[in-house]
Amino acid sequence: MFLYFLPKTLWFMIEKETNSYREACFPGIAQQQRDKQLQVQAKDPKKSVAPLEEIEEKLRRVKSIESHEIFHVIGLLVARTLCSHTDGLEKHWSARADGAVPRGTYSRYMTRDIFKTITRYLHFTQRQRVRTWRGK
Secondary structure (H helix, E strand, C coil): CHHHHCCHHHHHHHHHHHHHHHHHHHHHHHHHHHHHHHHHHHHCCCCCCCCHHHHHHHHHCCCCCCHHHHHHHHHHHHHHHHCCCCCCHHHHHCCCCECCECCCCCCCCCCHHHHHHHHHHCCCCCCCCCCCCCCC
16 A cells, blocks of 8 residues: 555655765765764874775765665654654664563664664755745
């Protein structure tokens, strides 16, 4: 039923936009990581600082986000909407049962880190400034 209203072509388009947004974020993320390394080096001169290009290359080597993973994230978010808990999203990956949240509910479908990565970069349209119409 889910694929009836949201066809496969839509998921492939979302995958493309998500990955292009993710790649557009690489320079900023690399700069943040380098700044953190510089702060650590200021406290401890023995620590090394990687060049910016090396950090960006490391980010590019990470596997891109695939459409079936986005599909799982949306499904897990819909399931959370239908059966929400006030304890927070992290409890769904807990290793032990805690109250009404069963143990390892979401870990059967994906890891917490992949879930966070996908939700961080999830985009549905291109990143461009949209002009808004102003009524006078």
